Amino acid sequence: MPTNPRKPGDGWAGRNLALAVTQTVSHHPTCCNVCGQPFAEGTDYRIWTARYELELEVDRAEASKLQIEHRRHEYLSATCGCGYKTQAMPGHCVDESGWGVALTEWHLCGPRLVSFLVCLALSLRVSRHKIQGFLRDWLGIDLSTGTINQCIHEAGRAVAPVVDGQLISELKAGDLLHIDETPWKEVGQLFWLWVFVSAQRVVYQVGKRHRLVVQQLLGDVFNGFLMTDGFSVYRIFPQRLRCWAHSVRKARALHQCLDIQGQTFGEALLLV
Ligand SMILES: [Zn+2]
Incomplete structure (x- = not known):
């Protein structure tokens, strides 16, 4: 693994340079951003930028196994007959108040890897530091705790509409x-x-x-x-019901108090 020149946890999202690229994905603009003319077959596309992504893949063909894909996403541009050059861009959401993280494809971790981080952190309650060690030891990737933390917060923003809509309506x-x-x-x-x-x-x-x-x-x-x-x-x-566990706790407290009437009432409650 390459050595991270910065402190762990400082939010640096450098990619794992020692990891070979396993897949290249090309993103083409479909039509001119000015006149709307679709780009025809044989258009001269040029790469104008690229990003790298680490994604978790689950191979279910024979024996299930987890593995990391290191993808290079190439974004291409094309020049229309009207003279305008259109560039394919990574997707992103507009900023929303109350959120300190962005939702964008300009990100090192792919969605399945982010889901995996959320599962480790929230379902299994593993610390960011231990997740970092787990990823290094078992999947061979080196993420800073800052990057792991950022992924978890971004996932929170991504699922907020589901929580606000579907989950709450089902709860109600x-x-x-x-x-x-x-x-x-x-x-x-x-x-x-x-x-x-x-x-x-x-x-x-x-x-x-x-x-x-x-x-x-x-x-x-x-x-x-x-x-x-x-x-x-x-x-x-x-329409309210009083939680029995809370009532029993209060009855025990009464039973142990110094007031004789309170003790008697608490004991009677515990016998109900
Ligand atoms: Zn055009």
Whole structure:
């Protein structure tokens, strides 16, 4: 592996120069950007830029195995009869407020490799540093922890419309929805991690400890039942069930308190 001249974690996304290119993909402009005339067969295309991509491939032909493809994407240009030179460009999304990462094909990691990083980081809870070592030892690629972190955040932006639309509408369609929240620190700031769990879907939301978080996700009307603790923000919904685990915890606390009446009531609750 080549030596990364910068510090690990500084966001440098240098490619793995020792890795041979396994595939070359050409991107042609289809028509003139000015007059719209399609480029005919035999057009004189010229390479004007190229990018490299690491992508995870799953070979299922015989025995399943993971392998890394190192692709060179070549972008070509062509000159129209009107005299305008049109260049094929890597795709990208426009900037959106609230996001510090861009969605663009000018990126070292391909979509399947990014999904793999997300799985390691979020489903398996592997640290960025350990992911870096895993990729180096098992797949022979060298990514900085900054690049790995950036991939995970970009994936978050890419799937945001799915979370906002499909997942939340399916969550709201459930008959019973469990909600809870717990402290969550991000960049030294205290937020709250909310979890909304139905029989089929789980949605996590980081935000303030305020009823607006629940309202913005569920709207003003929820036709099913909520199963929650006694936090007052849930009282905006009339159909509520009190979480049994929270009630048992409170009953145990009462049973252990110094007040005799409280002890008796707590004990009675625990026997229910
Ligand atoms: Zn033209």
